[in-house]
Amino acid sequence: MNRIILTTESGADLPLDWTKQHNIKVVPMHVIMDDKDYLDGQLQVEEIYKYYENTKKIPSTTATNVHEYEQFFREIKENNPNCTIIHIGYTSKASSSFHNAVIATEEMEGIHLLDALNVTGGLGAIVMFAANLLQENPNIEPKSLIDQINAIIPKSRLAFVPGSLDFLKAGGRVSNLAYLGGALLKIKPRIELIDGKLVSTKKYRGKMNSVTEKLMQDYLNQYDIDKSQLYLLYSIGLAKEIQDRMTNLAKENGFRSIEWIQAGAMISTHAGPGGFGIAALEK
Structure with missing residues (x-):
């Protein structure tokens, strides 16, 4: 064979x-970055964030x-x-x-x-x-x-919230008006994959510690998830206290295996620092 x-x-x-x-x-x-091509996996994510801080531009x-x-x-x-x-x-x-x-x-x-x-x-x-x-x-x-x-x-479900709207704005993925309103009101969009496309399906208001809990509860209420495996996603900058709380919340909801995945350079270029996401398979 x-x-x-x-x-x-x-x-x-x-x-x-x-x-x-x-x-x-x-x-x-x-x-x-600056016309230099880096292979994803060979570029430290922190370099992307430093580049944005210095130039207010994001890599492509x-x-x-x-x-x-x-x-x-x-x-x-x-x-x-x-x-x-x-x-x-x-x-x-x-x-x-x-x-x-x-x-x-x-x-x-x-x-x-x-x-x-x-x-x-x-x-x-x-x-x-x-x-x-x-x-x-x-x-x-x-x-x-x-x-x-x-x-x-079709049963793989991904939902995430960016830690900041700055990268979405800098990358032209959100209008200045929406960015200003989101920043002032502390609104964070929930992004999901719908038929293969990235779509904003909901908006959360508040600090990241409360937003992540709302996302988790909404996700589990919306989908009939297989409890054998849950993947929790983060981009560098997400507070350890939030990560610990999400792990505990997942355990409280009966997940038997919980794995954390760090967003790499390519994904972090779109999501920015301090983002949080959830991925799992429906039954």
């Missing part, structure tokens, strides 16, 4: 020890390009002859990365591309679902694994 290898983009924000444990191959996306981000995908997949194939690659990709509705992967693999065999329609922890939850299935049944047929991944994609 051909060996199955899972791949994804750095925008999944999977911790390095997870990818090593499950042999998940990760292709980097890009962050650009770009997708993995076609040539990079060609090299990425060919190297895996060369090192693992006869393997089957299942690539679980960053939502095609918010990046050209998945489309580039499609172009790169047009003449390659044994590569299956799945659009996760999700980002960061929502994408990561799908990848880890697949990794755990593969670990439990290493002889699983590729088609069976692909079918189960496709079935779970």
Whole structure:
């Protein structure tokens, strides 16, 4: 039987020890500051925040390009002859990365591309679902694994709030009027993935410690979440007291496994410092 290898983009924000444990191959996306291109994963998040503080500009981000995908997949194939690659990709509705992967693999065999329609922890939850299935049944047929991944994609739920509107404003993702009103009233938008698109679905008022609790309660009331696994997301700057409170709240709600994921450079460029999110799979 051909060996199955899972791949994804750095925008999944999977911790390095997870990818090593499950042999998940990760292709980097890009962050650009002052016309210098950095691979996501090789740039410290703090450098992005310093750059904004000094310039009041945020870096730009770009997708993995076609040539990079060609090299990425060919190297895996060369090192693992006869393997089957299942690539679980960053939502095609918010990046050209998945489309580039499609172009790169047009003449390659044994590569299956799945659009996760999700980002960061929502994408990561799908990848880890697949990794755990593969670990439990290493002889699983590729088609069976692909079918189960496709079935779970619509059940991956991600919701987050940025710690500050500054990055949204600087990146042109919120109008000056909305930014001013949000800043004065301490309003933070709840962002979700709806059909693969980032959508603001609700607004919370108050400090981050109360906003994070409201987000958690709303999330659990809205979705019938599988209590076996919960992923809590943060960008650098989120207070440890809030992280501890969210961990305790998750335990109080019966989650058996709770993992924290730090937003990498690419995601932090969009979300800014001190953000908080939740990702899990519905039953």
